[in-house]
Amino acid sequence: MAVLGALSIAPMTGYAVREQIRETLGHFWSESFGQIYPALAEFERLAMIERLDTGDSRSSPFAITDQGTARLRELLAGEPQQPKPRNGLMLRLFFGRQLGPEACRELVLSARAQAESQLAHMQDARNDLAKDTDLDDDAPYILLTISAGEHGATASIAWADEALRAIESLAAQKAQPRPHATFTEERP
Amino acid sequence: MAVLGALSIAPMTGYAVREQIRETLGHFWSESFGQIYPALAEFERLAMIERLDTGDSRSSPFAITDQGTARLRELLAGEPQQPKPRNGLMLRLFFGRQLGPEACRELVLSARAQAESQLAHMQDARNDLAKDTDLDDDAPYILLTISAGEHGATASIAWADEALRAIESLAAQKAQPRPHATFTEERP
DNA sequence: CTCGCCATGTAAAGGGTTACATGATTCT
DNA sequence: AGAATCATGTAACCCTTTACATGGCGAG
Numbered sequence: 001m002a003v004l005g006a007l008s009i010a011p012m013t014g015y016a017v018r019e020q021i022r023e024t025l026g027h028f029w030s031e032s033f034g035q036i037y038p039a040l041a042e043f044e045r046l047a048m049i050e051r052l053d054t055g056d057s058r059s060s061p062f063a064i065t066d067q068g069t070a071r072l073r074e075l076l077a078g079e080p081q082q083p084k085p086r087n088g089l090m091l092r093l094f095f096g097r098q099l100g101p102e103a104c105r106e107l108v109l110s111a112r113a114q115a116e117s118q119l120a121h122m123q124d125a126r127n128d129l130a131k132d133t134d135l136d137d138d139a140p141y142i143l144l145t146i147s148a149g150e151h152g153a154t155a156s157i158a159w160a161d162e163a164l165r166a167i168e169s170l171a172a173q174k175a176q177p178r179p180h181a182t183f184t185e186e187r188p
Numbered sequence: 189m190a191v192l193g194a195l196s197i198a199p200m201t202g203y204a205v206r207e208q209i210r211e212t213l214g215h216f217w218s219e220s221f222g223q224i225y226p227a228l229a230e231f232e233r234l235a236m237i238e239r240l241d242t243g244d245s246r247s248s249p250f251a252i253t254d255q256g257t258a259r260l261r262e263l264l265a266g267e268p269q270q271p272k273p274r275n276g277l278m279l280r281l282f283f284g285r286q287l288g289p290e291a292c293r294e295l296v297l298s299a300r301a302q303a304e305s306q307l308a309h310m311q312d313a314r315n316d317l318a319k320d321t322d323l324d325d326d327a328p329y330i331l332l333t334i335s336a337g338e339h340g341a342t343a344s345i346a347w348a349d350e351a352l353r354a355i356e357s358l359a360a361q362k363a364q365p366r367p368h369a370t371f372t373e374e375r376p
Numbered sequence: 377c378t379c380g381c382c383a384t385g386t387a388a389a390g391g392g393t394t395a396c397a398t399g400a401t402t403c404t
Numbered sequence: 405a406g407a408a409t410c411a412t413g414t415a416a417c418c419c420t421t422t423a424c425a426t427g428g429c430g431a432g
Contacts, residue, residue, distance in 0.1 A: 005283040015411050028278035032393055037413055059411080069286070076287045080276030080295070084420090088268030090216035090336060095193040096329030098257070099264045104329065107268070140358050141284030141292065144351050148278060151350075155343030162339075163332050170328050203383050220421055225385055246382075246428060272393085 002029055003039050004048065004064060004072040009138060011052055011063035014040050024125070024142075027118060027149050043068065093163075101171040108163045115156035122149040190217055191227050192236065192252060192260040197326060199240055199251035202228050212313070212330075215306060215337050231256065281351075289359040296351045303344035310337040 002025065006017045014036050021031050040062060043049045048068030051060045064072070089111055096104045125146050129139055190213065194205045202224050209219050228250060231237045236256030239248045252260070277299055284292045313334050317327055 001283075002279060005279070005286075008283060008286060013411065014413090015409095019410095025279070025282060026273075028273050028275040028282070030272040030274070033411095033413075034393060034395095034415095035391090037411095041413090072283070073286050076280050076283055077291065080280055082276060083274050084218040085214075085216050086218070086271050087216040088270060090333045091190060091193070091213070092264050092268055093329055093332045093336075094213060094216070095189075095196060095260070095264060095326075096332065097326050098193075098196060098261050103265065104332075108332075138283075138285050140354065141281055144281045144284065144292075144296075144354060145278045147350060147354075148281075148347050151343040151347040152340070155339040159336050159339040162335060166328065166332060166335075201383065202385090221383095221385075222387095222421060222423095223419085225383095229385090 001072065001075040002031055003036060004043065004068055004075070007049060007062055007064040008069060008072055010134070011061040013059055013061045016061070027121070028145060046071075101167050101174065105164065105167050105171075108160050108167065112157055112160035112164075115153045115160065119150060119153040119157070122146050122153065125149075189260065189263040190219055191224055192231065192256055192263070195237055195250055195252040196257060196260055198322070199249040201247055201249045204249070215309070216333060234259075289355050289362065293352065293355045293359075296348050296355065300345055300348035300352075303341045303348065307338060307341040307345070310334050310341065313337075 002021055003017055006012065006020050009020075012020065014033070017040075018031060018033060018036055021029060040049065044051070044062070046067070047065060048071050049062045049064050052063050054060060089107060092099060092107055093104060099107075126143070129135060129142055129146070135142065190209055191205055194200065194208050197208075200208065202221075205228075206219060206221060206224055209217060228237065232239070232250070234255070235253060236259050237250040237252050240251050242248060277295055280287060280295055281292060287295075314331070317323060317330055317334070323330065
C-alpha cells in the first residue's frame, strides 16, 4: 500500500520510494529495501506499475498504471488493522519501581526531547507542503497526518512535564519520608 | 521483560501472565502464548523464576527469584528501542485523495470512537488502581502510564474533531467549486 | 454430561529487518 | 583517485502470531 501510494504521487525509482517514505511518512510508517524491491517486482509482474523509459541510463523510475491505482484504492479501502502495541517506554515506566525514580526521569526526559523534535519536524513538513505546488491535490489529506503528528507530540510534551513533576515529588518523598508524621498526629 | 515484570508484581501462572498483560498493559504491550511459555521455560532453566508448590494440583504459579529480579533490572535499564512505526490510519489518510472525503471521514470517526473508549478504559484503570492496595508501591509508576494513555487519547479526540471539520469543508468545496470565479474576475 | 474456562505447550507459516554483494555515478 | 551517494537486489535470520493438540476442572 505504501509503495503504490508513493508511486501514485509521482513516478520514482525503488530507492526514491524508500527515501520518500522515510522523509514524509517517517513518523507513521517505514519500509526497508527487503520489502520494497520484491514488492516492485511483483507489482510489475501484475502490470500495476511499469518502468518509464527515460533517456537517462542510470535511472528508470516506475510509474503506476490504472490497474495499480485501482489496486491501491482497494487496499486503502480495507480495514486498517492496528498492529499489536509495543511501547518500550511505557513498559519500563510500568515496572519503574525496579528502575528507580532517577532512571525513570531520564526516560521521560528523553521521550520529551523526542516529542519536541517531532513537533519541529512536523512544522517543517507543514512549510514544505505549502511550498510544493505539485502536491496541491494531496495537501489537504497530508495536512491531516501532519496535524495528527503535532497533536501527538504536543500531548507527549504535556504528559512528560506532568510525569516529571510526579517523579520529582516521588523522589523527594523517598528521600524525606514524612518525618514522624504519625507521632506528631498522635500528640494532642 | 514483560514476563519478568509481571512476575515481579506477583507470582502467577503463564496463563495469568498473559491475562495480566492483556488487561493492564493492553494499550502499550502484548504477548502471545507462543512467546510466554518458551520464555518461562528458559527463565526457569536459568533459575530466574521457580515454580511455587501450592497444594493446588492444577495451578503451580511461577515466582521470580533474586537472579530474575536482577535480570529484570538489567533489561529495564537498556535503551528502549521504539519499533518501526506502522500506523494504518495515517497511511490511509496520507493517500486520502484516492479514497475520497467520505471514506476518510469514516476512518477518522472510527479512530475517534477508539480513542474515546481508550479514555474510558484508562479512567477505569485509575479507579482499579486506587482500590488495589497490593499495588501501592507500584502505583505511582503505573499512574504515569495511565496518564500517558489519557493524554494520548485526549489528543486523538481533539485531532479527530479538527480533522472532521477539515474534511467537511473539503467535501463542501468539492461539491460547490467556486462558481465561475475566473470568469467574473476577468469581467471589467 | 457437556460446555467453557484454565492451563501448557509446539510447530508451521508469515512478516520483516539486517547484512551483504554489486556496480554506476557524482563529488571532492 | 577515493569517497559518498544512487540503485538494485537477495538470503539469512529473527521475532511473532496462529493454529492446533492436550487435558483437568467447575458450572449448569
